[in-house]
Amino acid sequence: MAMIQVIAERCKSCQYCVKFCPKQVLAVGKKVNSKGYEYVEPVNQEACIACCMCGRICPDGAIEVYK
Amino acid sequence: MEKIYSRTKTIQEDKVSGFCPGCMHSTVVKLIGEVMEEMDVVEKTVMVTGIGCCGLHMDYIAYDTITAPHGRATAVATGMKRSSPDSLIFTYQGDGDFASIGLGESISAANRGENITVIFINNGIYGMTGGQLAPTTLLGMKASTAPKGRVAEEHGYPMHMCEILNQLTAPAYLVRTSCNTPQNVIKTKAAIKKAFQNQLDGKGFSMVEIVTSCPTNWGMDALTALDFIEEKMLPEFPLGVIRDR
Amino acid sequence: MARVLMKGCEAIAEAAVRAGCRFFAGYPITPQNEIPEYFARRMPEVGGVFVQGESEVASVNMVYGAASAGTRSMTSSSSPGISLKSEGISYAAAARVPMVYANISRGGPGVGAIQPAQQDYFQATKASGNGGFEMLVLAPSTVQEAVDLTYAAFDYADRDQNPVLILADGVIGTMMEPVELPPMKSDEEIAAIRAGKAAWACTGHKLDYANRSWIQPGQWDTKKMQQENEKAAAMYATWEQDVQVEEYHTQDAEVVIAAYGISGRIAKSVVDICRSAGKKVGLIRPITVHPFPYAAFDRINYDVCKAVLDVEMSIPAQMVQDVRAGVKGRCPIETCLCSGGNIMSREAILNTVDAILAK
Numbered sequence: 001m002a003m004i005q006v007i008a009e010r011c012k013s014c015q016y017c018v019k020f021c022p023k024q025v026l027a028v029g030k031k032v033n034s035k036g037y038e039y040v041e042p043v044n045q046e047a048c049i050a051c052c053m054c055g056r057i058c059p060d061g062a063i064e065v066y067k
Numbered sequence: 068m069e070k071i072y073s074r075t076k077t078i079q080e081d082k083v084s085g086f087c088p089g090c091m092h093s094t095v096v097k098l099i100g101e102v103m104e105e106m107d108v109v110e111k112t113v114m115v116t117g118i119g120c121c122g123l124h125m126d127y128i129a130y131d132t133i134t135a136p137h138g139r140a141t142a143v144a145t146g147m148k149r150s151s152p153d154s155l156i157f158t159y160q161g162d163g164d165f166a167s168i169g170l171g172e173s174i175s176a177a178n179r180g181e182n183i184t185v186i187f188i189n190n191g192i193y194g195m196t197g198g199q200l201a202p203t204t205l206l207g208m209k210a211s212t213a214p215k216g217r218v219a220e221e222h223g224y225p226m227h228m229c230e231i232l233n234q235l236t237a238p239a240y241l242v243r244t245s246c247n248t249p250q251n252v253i254k255t256k257a258a259i260k261k262a263f264q265n266q267l268d269g270k271g272f273s274m275v276e277i278v279t280s281c282p283t284n285w286g287m288d289a290l291t292a293l294d295f296i297e298e299k300m301l302p303e304f305p306l307g308v309i310r311d312r
Numbered sequence: 313m314a315r316v317l318m319k320g321c322e323a324i325a326e327a328a329v330r331a332g333c334r335f336f337a338g339y340p341i342t343p344q345n346e347i348p349e350y351f352a353r354r355m356p357e358v359g360g361v362f363v364q365g366e367s368e369v370a371s372v373n374m375v376y377g378a379a380s381a382g383t384r385s386m387t388s389s390s391s392p393g394i395s396l397k398s399e400g401i402s403y404a405a406a407a408r409v410p411m412v413y414a415n416i417s418r419g420g421p422g423v424g425a426i427q428p429a430q431q432d433y434f435q436a437t438k439a440s441g442n443g444g445f446e447m448l449v450l451a452p453s454t455v456q457e458a459v460d461l462t463y464a465a466f467d468y469a470d471r472d473q474n475p476v477l478i479l480a481d482g483v484i485g486t487m488m489e490p491v492e493l494p495p496m497k498s499d500e501e502i503a504a505i506r507a508g509k510a511a512w513a514c515t516g517h518k519l520d521y522a523n524r525s526w527i528q529p530g531q532w533d534t535k536k537m538q539q540e541n542e543k544a545a546a547m548y549a550t551w552e553q554d555v556q557v558e559e560y561h562t563q564d565a566e567v568v569i570a571a572y573g574i575s576g577r578i579a580k581s582v583v584d585i586c587r588s589a590g591k592k593v594g595l596i597r598p599i600t601v602h603p604f605p606y607a608a609f610d611r612i613n614y615d616v617c618k619a620v621l622d623v624e625m626s627i628p629a630q631m632v633q634d635v636r637a638g639v640k641g642r643c644p645i646e647t648c649l650c651s652g653g654n655i656m657s658r659e660a661i662l663n664t665v666d667a668i669l670a671k
Contacts, residue, residue, distance in 0.1 A: 001068065010074075014089035014282075014289035020249050037088070052072045053249040059093030060084045061074025079521045111516035113525075115377070125526065131514045133380050133407070133527035136399050139373035142365065146377030146385070147514065149361045150335045154381065154515045172373070175366035 002050035003066045004042050010062035011039035017054035017063060023047040026054060075100030077109060082127035086120065089289025091246040091279035092188060096124045098246075098256045099157075099186065102263060103130065112155045113147060115140045117164030120194035138169025141176035144183045155266055157184040163193045166202040166226050173228070180237030180271035184262045187228060187274055189304065190281040198284035202226040205303055209286075229276050229309040239265050240273035241310035247280070247296040251306070270312070278304050315490040320455045321346035321388075323491050324414055324478065325354065327462040328386050332497040332505055333412070334360035335378035335385040337371040339393060342426040343482040344416035347388040359499075368393040372400030372413070379404065379411040380527050382506045382513030384466050388414040390482070391432050392423055394440075401475050402441025406529035408544070410469035412462070414478040416485035419653035427653030428482030430573055433630035436479045437602040444541075446548045449477045449602040450556075453577040455489035457599070463494045468554070470505065472547055473512075479601060481625070483574040483655060557605035558597040561587060565594030567668050568612050570635045571623035572598045575656045579623050582661045592616070593665055601631070609638030619644045619668045623661055627651035 004025065011033060017040055018026045025048045029041035040062075042048070050067040077100030078084070084093040103109050112130055116122040118137035125132050135143040140158035148156045158165075165173050165187045176183065192210060193199040200210040200217060203225050207216045217225075229241045240262055244255040255277055262273035278300050280292035287295065318326065325347050328336070336355060338348035348364060355362040361378070365371030371387050379385040389397055394415045404411050417432045419425030436449050448468050452458035458480055465476040497505075506513075514525045531537040558576070561583055562568055571579040576597035586593035596608045612620070620639050622632040627649045639645055648664040650656055 003068065010083050012088035016089065016289065016293070019290060019293070035083070050071060055072035056249045056252045057094075057246075059086070059089065059091060059097065059246075061078060061093075061097050063072070064070055064074075065072035066068040067071045076519060109516070109519045113381075113514045113516055125528075126532065129519055129521045129524060131516050131525040133377070133514045133525075134403075134529050135376075136373060136403050136529075139369065139376075139400070142370040142373035143377035143380070145363065145370075146335060146337060146374035146379075147381045148377075149363060149374075150378035150383040150385070151381035151515050171366055172370050175370065 001067070002048040003045055004048055004054060005064045005066065006040055006042065007062050007064065008033045008039045010060045011037055012060055013037040013039060014059065015040065016057040016059070020053045020057050022051065022053065023049060075104055077103055077129050079127050079129050085123045085127065087283045089280060089282045089292060092120055092123065094246040094252060095186065095188060095255070095277055095279070096128065098252065098259055100128070102256060102260045106260065106263060108155050108263065111153060112157070115144045115147065115156065115158045117158070117160035117169065119161045119164055119196070121159050121161045121164060121188060138164050139172055140164065140169065141181065141183065141185065142172045145176055145181050148181060148183050155263060157186055157263070159186045161188045161194065162190065162201045162203040166228050174232065177232045177238050177272045177274070178235045182266055182269055182271050184266050185274040186259065187276045188279055189276055190279045191300065192281050192284045194281050194284055205299055225303055227304065229274070232274060233309050238272040238274065238310055239270040239312050242308045243276040243278065243304060243306050245278040245296060245301065245306055247293050278306070315492050317488055317490050318455065319346055319488050320458055320480065320485045321416060322350045323455050323459045324462045325350035326493060327459040328412065328466070329354055329358055329360070330494050330496045331463045331466040332384045332502040333386045333466060334358070334502065335375065335383045336360070336387065337363040337365045337374035338387050338389065339365050339368045339371050341390045341393040343418060343428070343486050344388050344390045344414070347414065347416070368396035369399060372397040375411050376400045376404050376409060379409045380514045382509040382515065384505065386412045388416065390416045390418045391420050394432065394435070398441035402443055402445060403529040404475050405441065405445035405447065406443060407527045408473040409527065410473050411475050412465045412469050412478065413475065414462070414480060417479065417481045419651065425653030428574065428625065428655055429651060429653055430481055430575060430625040431651060432479070433601065433624070433626060436477055437604070440477065445544065446602065447475050447477050448551060448554060448600060449479050451479045451572045451599060451601045452484055453573055453597060455484065455487065456491045458484055459491050459493060474547070479573065481574050551603045554600060555603050555605050556599035557608045558595070558599060559608055559611065560595040560597070562594035562596060562612055564592050564613065564616060566592040566616055566618050567621055567665050568594045568596055568617055569621045569623055569661070570596045570631070572601055572631065575623050575625055578656050578658055579661055582658055582665065585662065586665060591665070591669060604634045604638070606638040609635070614642040617643050618671065619646045621646045621648060621664060621668065623648045623656060625650050625654070625656050
């Protein structure tokens with residue numbers, strides 16, 4: 001059982017997490033945060049294996065990983 | 068469920084990083100904070116920042132910090148460390164700061180073997196001032212002050228600070244890493260940790276040169292800039308441990 | 313306490329050590345080399361740190377760093393080297409970091425001459441760096457005064473959290489005189505001074521967003537930047553209480569000489585010679601050249617004063633502008649000047665005084 005949580009306000013939509021997630025859990029969403037960024041959202045949460053690749057590569061600390 | 072990864076507490080909880088999307092300054096600042104927490108050294112750490120984007124995080128971190136004049140961070144750190152040897156002092160400098168205007172201070176501090184840690188961000192360009200030619204700009208790479216790109220005959224060649232400092236006897240640890248993949252992020256964090264530990268062990272001058280992107284001034288999106296690091300920056304600035312004593 | 317014979321530069325350094333200075337960084341330049349050389353020998357004896365920086369720029373920034381960690385710190389140089397230090401001085405003033413520095417000034421401009429001069433007056437008193445900050449600038453005319461002012465400078469610097477400049481010259485720095493040295497601050501006193509800076513000094517704090525130390529020589533927020541400048545201006549305004557000036561036989565003087573530093577001392581001997589010959593000559597010698605003792609010029613008796621004679625080792629004259637602001641047109645102002653490393657001649661002053669009296 002694993003999951004991720006994106007802190008929308010911190011996301012700048014650089015998409016590093018989308019690129020490096022080995023399970024394609026993340027994708028750019030349609031909603032924007034207060035800074036105008038289309039923030040990333042988990043779209044395939046059940047595939048998450050809590051490897052933390054997304055969290056580590058995220059420059060802005062926008063992703064929290066739970067296990 | 069247990070939270071197994073979240074942002075370091077050394078960044079103020081309610082603050083958002085002030086860097087551009089994809090900027091790896093953010094990544095490195097985050098890694099430094101993680102290392103400080105894991106080593107339990109927050110209470111005695113002081114960051115000396117240079118001038119430029121390398122000072123953009125001063126208002127959202129939660130530890131002691133001082134701004135040095137442009138290029139002088141290693142001199143300021145020298146004074147701090149020598150007069151306050153129990154503190155852990157690291158400088159945080161960009162390529163313009165460390166390798167251009169501060170070259171004299173950088174080499175001299177390394178040559179004295181000052182017991183400080185340098186975090187050197189090499190993104191091949193001046194960020195805050197808007198994309199001017201840096202000492203580390205690649206041949207052919209365009210800059211606002213080299214509109215036709217860097218030309219060896221006019222601008223010389225990119226400077227390799229690890230290799231230059233490796234000519235000196237005193238430095239303890241010289242390493243070049245990147246943050247372009249999760250694996251390299253992990254290696255960068257390990258390098259920062261080792262550089263901090265060296266200081267605690269009194270080993271002297273340690274520098275972690277981190278090859279990063281500047282999507283804004285490179286004129287590309289963050290993902291394309293990742294490819295640029297892999298294809299262009301890393302062949303010029305090969306990663307690895309250059310010195311470990 | 314017994315007096316000892318000391319060279320000016322060495323006496324300044326010893327006074328600093330006794331005031332609790334425990335960090336010095338400097339770079340060789342004539343005629344102040346005896347200051348770093350003295351510290352290099354002396355600091356290890358008192359548990360202090362001496363660093364020969366790779367440049368003046370590096371040295372002043374080392375001092376900015378050491379002072380930011382709470383240590384009483386000092387640097388020194390001579391004229392062209394002081395120009396290089398202006399970067400770090402401006403940063404320290406902006407960040408409100410206390411430090412002391414000495415200019416053992418020499419001929420200028422440019423590389424100038426290595427002999428004594430007073431050609432850095434404007435730089436010292438008006439603009440020692442970018443941004444319009446101000447400093448207390450103390451100008452000794454004897455080695456004893458250099459000792460006393462250096463000792464006091466550290467207290468001023470800590471009180472105001474601001475740089476303080478000792479503006480001496482190659483004569484004061486290189487001549488030997490008997491001096492009485494001030495008491496040595498104990499390790500306990502020095503530790504207490506340092507502890508008093510714990511709230512703002514950068515040595516590491518517990519993880520605490522609100523109370524960390526953040527030494528900022530500038531602000532992103534222009535409103536905050538203006539507030540910082542307003543706070544600094546209010547602090548500068550308190551310096552009226554710190555004005556020091558020597559007024560010598562000015563009450564009935566027909567000629568009042570205005571001179572500072574070594575010129576002031578030479579001028580004082582001229583006053584003595586004139587007085588013994590029955591000539592009514594006096595002296596105003598600013599000891600703080602910033603803030604300038606304008607009020608001393610209000611105490612001149614303009615009913616009898618034929619002229620104020622500005623005496624400086626600077627061509628063109630510089631302090632004369634402050635003298636003019638003090639005299640406010642109440643009598644003519646004459647000058648007696650030399651420059652480029654030439655020391656003021658007593659005869660030249662005497663001749664100028666006689667010419668004024670003969671008018």
